[in-house]
Amino acid sequence: MRTARHPTTPEAPVKAWRVHTNGEPRDVMRLEDVPDPGPAPGEALIRVLAANVNFPDALLCRGQYQVRPPMPFTPGVETCAEILALGEGAEGTVGARVLAQPALPAGGFAERAVVDARTLLPAPESLDDAEAAALHVGxxxxxxxxxxxxxxxxxxxxxxxxxxxxxxxxxxxxxxxxxxxxxxxxxxxxxxxxxxxxxxxxxxxxxxxxxxxxxxxxxxxxxxxxxxxxxxxxxxxxxxxxxxxxxxxxxxxxxxxxxxxxxxxxxxxxxxxxxxxxxxLYNTKDPAAVRACHDELTKLAAQGAIRPLVSERLPLTAAADAVQRVADGTTTGRLVVLPAQEGPR
Known part of the structure; x- marks a missing residue:
């Protein structure tokens, strides 16, 4: 495993959806410029390739989820991403494609995010970015x-x-x-x-x-x-x-x-x-079981036994509408936002 430090030279702002007040996703999610994040010790800076839309994203916007992050916050709890840089002491490989769960209040509906490097999982090679982003939580x-x-x-x-x-x-x-x-x-x-x-x-x-x-x-x-x-x-x-x-x-x-x-x-x-x-709770009570499950899911994906049903691949600008549609129950399969590209990997 090789490590890398995040450059000290500040970069241009990046785009991220943020929620400043509770309400319906379409009304309260705003696409804004935010400072380019940098990894603290033990963290990884990631480029979000794909972010899956989950029903809890809507509950977070409404203030109805069991966790209420401080405002403003960025929704998006499930991504496929590329490691751009690693903070001091963090292990990983720059350039690797991974499954990442950015911690609130800085979620995954953004161009970049930082995550605890210990939580990263290798993205299954048999799945493209959108499919991989929809694999973990569901x-x-x-x-x-x-x-x-x-x-x-x-x-x-x-x-x-x-x-x-x-x-x-x-x-x-x-x-x-x-x-x-x-x-x-x-x-x-x-x-x-x-x-x-x-x-x-x-x-x-x-x-x-x-x-x-x-x-x-x-x-x-x-x-x-x-x-x-x-x-x-x-x-x-x-x-x-x-x-x-x-x-x-x-x-x-x-x-x-x-x-x-x-x-x-x-x-x-x-x-x-x-x-x-x-x-x-398994992430805190039994993280080894989560990783073992990921290994099993990776095998099933490689065998063709499972493949996330991605019904739509959307640009970052469509994230608020996508969260609203999932909240309204009008969708099938998964809606996946692609901040880094317009089409599938």
Whole structure:
């Protein structure tokens, strides 16, 4: 590993989206000139090649996320980047392509950022910049949810809510890679088509079908062994009514905006398990497990078993609109912002 110091000569300002007050992303995100960052000891200066849009970016803008960074802050928690320079004591290779999670308040919707060099992971060679940027959070969440929490087994049935979205599409691919039969729930004909193409064995359009009846019909009355729920609200209620005996419901998030209350008497009578998943805790509680998971995901990507579903690649100027569209639930797959280029790598 070779190291390099950041040049002491100041460079021109760089572009970054910043939030000065809470509200809807389209209203509060501003593209501004900011000083070119330099790495402190142990940090890496990165050039952002691609930044994936996540639902938490919208929650951060609204002030509804569990972490509230000081203002002004730059959203964007997941990037593929190139190492430009390294601070004193930081290990790495200048020029390497990496997965980086810039720490708030200086997130990844920017041309450059600084990150803790210890958190950098090699970008899989089998994925382009946009795909690599969309690999870390969604697929790590899916892998930990399905394998560490639900202990999914080959031959089981997996039910995925919002199966055409970024988080759901990752769970679909990971479920198929684990040997599960995957049922995807979506909202609309276009999203149903995306879910089918992404590998779902059965797709249920919640706008046109009774989800509970459709799951029972597809499983011969058995129900879903594992439910992956990033939606909450009505989706969670439906899950409790079509989960199998000894089934597991993995609670990933609440994209619906409504946090349901679990009826523990119902869990007792039907003999199912409710599992919470806060993937971010693994970064502090068990970072070795995160790196081991990355190795597994890299292998699966190389085998073609998983590939992030990138529906749009957008310029940096379109980031605020992209975050708003993800917040509104009108997108399929992943929207990825490309600060360093106009097209895929």
């Amino acid at each position: 697929y790590q969440t899916g892998w930990f949810g399905l394998h560490r929490r639900a202990r999914i087994q080959s031959g089981e049935t997996l039910l995925v809510h919002a199966a055409a979205g970024g988080v759901g599409s990752a769970a679909v691919q990971l479920g198929k890679a684990a040997g599960a039969t995957v049922i995807g729930v979506v909202g609309g004909v276009d999203k149903a088509r995306e879910a089918h193409e992404n590998g779902c064995d059965v797709v249920i359009d919640r706008r046109a079908e009774d989800v509970i009846a459709a799951v029972k019909d597809a499983t011969g009355g058995h129900g879903a062994d594992v439910v992956y729920d990033p939606v909450g609200g009505d989706a969670y209620t439906q899950s409790t009514k079509c989960v199998a005996f000894e089934g597991r419901i993995v609670v990933v998030g609440f994209a619906s905006g409504r946090i349901p209350s679990a009826a523990l008497n119902h869990a007792l009578v039907k003999n199912y398990t409710i599992l919470g998943l806060h993937w971010g």
